[in-house]
Amino acid sequence: MKPIKLIALLALLILPSQAWAGDDDAGLIVSAAVEKKFNKKAGVEFEAEFRSRNNFRTADRLSLGISADYKLLKWLKVDAGYQLLIDNNIEKITYNAPTIDDDGNEVVNYNNWRPSYWGLRHRVFASVTGSYKIGRVSLSLRERWRFTYRPQQTTTRYDFDNEYWEDTEVKSKSVHMLRSRLKAEWDIPSCKVDPWASVELFNDLALEKVRYSIGADYSLKKKHTFGLYYRYQDICGEDEEGSMHSLGVSYKFKF
Numbered sequence: 001m002k003p004i005k006l007i008a009l010l011a012l013l014i015l016p017s018q019a020w021a022g023d024d025d026a027g028l029i030v031s032a033a034v035e036k037k038f039n040k041k042a043g044v045e046f047e048a049e050f051r052s053r054n055n056f057r058t059a060d061r062l063s064l065g066i067s068a069d070y071k072l073l074k075w076l077k078v079d080a081g082y083q084l085l086i087d088n089n090i091e092k093i094t095y096n097a098p099t100i101d102d103d104g105n106e107v108v109n110y111n112n113w114r115p116s117y118w119g120l121r122h123r124v125f126a127s128v129t130g131s132y133k134i135g136r137v138s139l140s141l142r143e144r145w146r147f148t149y150r151p152q153q154t155t156t157r158y159d160f161d162n163e164y165w166e167d168t169e170v171k172s173k174s175v176h177m178l179r180s181r182l183k184a185e186w187d188i189p190s191c192k193v194d195p196w197a198s199v200e201l202f203n204d205l206a207l208e209k210v211r212y213s214i215g216a217d218y219s220l221k222k223k224h225t226f227g228l229y230y231r232y233q234d235i236c237g238e239d240e241e242g243s244m245h246s247l248g249v250s251y252k253f254k255f
Contacts, residue, residue, distance in 0.1 A: 027052040027060060029231070029248040036255060041071040045081075053244070062086040067125075077129045085121040085148075096161070114157035114168065123148045127179075136187045144179040178203045193218050210234045215248065225252040 033047040045067050053060040067081025096109040127144035152172040156165050183198035193216050200211040215229025227250035235243050 024243045024245060025053050026055045026245045026247075028056055029246050029250075031248070031250045033250070033252040034255075035252060042069070044068045051246075059088050061088065075131050077131075078127070079129075080126040081124070083123040083125075085123060087119050087121060089117050089119055091116045110160040112157045112159055112168075114155060117153075117155045119150065119153050119170070121148055121150045136189075138185045138187070140181075140183045140185075142179075142181045142183070144181070146177050146179065148175045148177070149173075176204065177208070192220070207236045209236055223254050225254070226250070227252075 029049065029051050031047060031049040033045055035043060035045045037043040047063075047065045047067075049061075049063045049065075051060040051062075052058060063083050063085045065081055065083035067079055069077055069079035071077045092112075092114045094111040094113075096111045098106045098108055101107050123146060125144055125146035127142055129140055129142040131138060131140040133139070150170075150173045153170045154167055155170055157168050158165050179200055179202055181198055181200040183196060185194055185196040187194060195214075195216045197214045198211075200213075202208045202210070211231055211233050213229055213231040215227060217225055217227045219225050227248070229248045229250075231244075231246040231248060233244040233246070
């Protein structure tokens with residue numbers, strides 16, 4: 001069985017059995033990118049991405065990004081970029097203290113309900129990547145700093161106590177994050193499919209989440225690259241996202 005078919009089969013088998021067990025969610029990631037190389041050392045890339053959640057049923061995020069990279073040495077590369085994130089924020093419900101009815105049963109008392117809403121975030125990043133090849137296996141370690149800013153936004157929520165809708169402010173928020181990714185890529189002789197696997201740690205003074213990914217890329221005429229991968233995101237700290245199983249599909253055009 002070809003590597004890309006094996007990965008697709010494993011992803012389809014793992015996703016249904018794991019995503020709907022417990023509190024884990026499942027979603028789809030679709031991305032498209034255009035890369036322009038000026039020479040062997042420098043290039044720029046434009047990328048658009050769509051993500052879903054709620055077991056593939058709800059749009060989660062759209063993003064547009066631009067980045068530039070430069071190869072300092074044969075084994076060392078640096079890059080930097082900007083992303084505009086358009087988020088479909090999850091609804092939020094708050095509760096008052098529960099009460100006891102005449103039969104002795106605990107009654108849930110709702111306080112406020114803020115429906116899901118779309119909002120913007122701005123993100124900049126810079127990273128350095130070192131690589132080393134052992135036979136047919138290429139190993140790389142990427143250290144990336146990123147800064148994300150969410151502007152203040154006015155939304156609406158329902159007040160159950162007073163039974164009316166009211167405007168409420170979502171405060172601005174800034175987050176610094178260090179992402180450390182170790183990746184292995186296999187070059188199979190006489191095969192256009194390149195399997196890979198990676199693990200990535202997200203740190204914000206403490207470990208926030210870990211991403212485990214396995215996938216494969218297929219190159220066509222050196223200009224087109226198609227990718228398929230499975231990712232599991234494990235939440236370790238207090239993150240607005242939850243643990244997530246994702247099936248990803250990607251395309252890149254190089255010129």
